[in-house]
Amino acid sequence: RKEVEQDPGPFNVPEGATVAFNCTYSNSASQSFFWYRQDCRKEPKLLMSVYSSGNEDGRFTAQLNRASQYISLLIRDSKLSDSATYLCVVATSNDYKLSFGAGTTVTVRA
Amino acid sequence: NAGVTQTPKFQVLKTGQSMTLQCAQDMNHNSMYWYRQDPGMGLRLIYYSASEGTTDKGEVPNGYNVSRLNKREFSLRLESAAPSQTSVYFCASSWADTQYFGPGTRLTVL
Numbered sequence: 001r002k003e004v005e006q007d008p009g010p011f012n013v014p015e016g017a018t019v020a021f022n023c024t025y026s027n028s029a030s031q032s033f034f035w036y037r038q039d040c041r042k043e044p045k046l047l048m049s050v051y052s053s054g055n056e057d058g059r060f061t062a063q064l065n066r067a068s069q070y071i072s073l074l075i076r077d078s079k080l081s082d083s084a085t086y087l088c089v090v091a092t093s094n095d096y097k098l099s100f101g102a103g104t105t106v107t108v109r110a
Numbered sequence: 111n112a113g114v115t116q117t118p119k120f121q122v123l124k125t126g127q128s129m130t131l132q133c134a135q136d137m138n139h140n141s142m143y144w145y146r147q148d149p150g151m152g153l154r155l156i157y158y159s160a161s162e163g164t165t166d167k168g169e170v171p172n173g174y175n176v177s178r179l180n181k182r183e184f185s186l187r188l189e190s191a192a193p194s195q196t197s198v199y200f201c202a203s204s205w206a207d208t209q210y211f212g213p214g215t216r217l218t219v220l
Contacts, residue, residue, distance in 0.1 A: 087152065
């Protein structure tokens with residue numbers, strides 16, 4: 001079983017729509033959680049960390065459910081520039097070795 | 111600051127050839143990493159270095175060697191390339207729980 005699993009999508013949404021997707025992780029000892037964004041043929045970049053209480057960064061909201069071992073990302077008022085692959089990332093120790101999901105692709109259309 | 115740089119950007123090798131992928135960071139980070147990314151799979155850790163002078167195996171180390179030349183530089187060597195090593199290779203460095211990635215090297219082994 002993969003450590004981090006994501007629905008690959010693609011999620012095709014119109015501009016202005018809300019899109020949400022989850023990822024699940026298998027290791028209950030996981031300590032840190034992140035969403036990274038990867039544009040086509042580019043390097044991943046940190047979008048946001050995910051805190052136990054949930055957190056927002058502008059139009060992006062991340063939630064963590066430790067009991068069910070999943071993380072969610074919600075994007076409100078989608079922009080064309082939000083089109084990307086979103087990587088769910090989990091760390092199980094303090095040495096910052098990360099486990100990556102394969103990514104969820106979001107395409108925002110005009 | 112250039113951040114994390116990688117060379118080359120593209121490379122084509124024949125089976126059995128060797129090469130070294132170079133990575134450098136100018137952010138004074140202690141930890142550095144090498145990943146490979148294949149279609150449909152998350153980034154997989156090949157090797158990492160928690161500090162200058164130390165290296166450790168990641169999830170998929172077979173067929174690779176690394177050198178942490180100094181705090182700035184972390185190279186990845188393929189001694190005898192195989193078609194299964196066709197992939198996109200990313201180097202990263204980290205500060206706390208945030209990883210910063212280089213632009214990647216696209217390697218094809220024929």
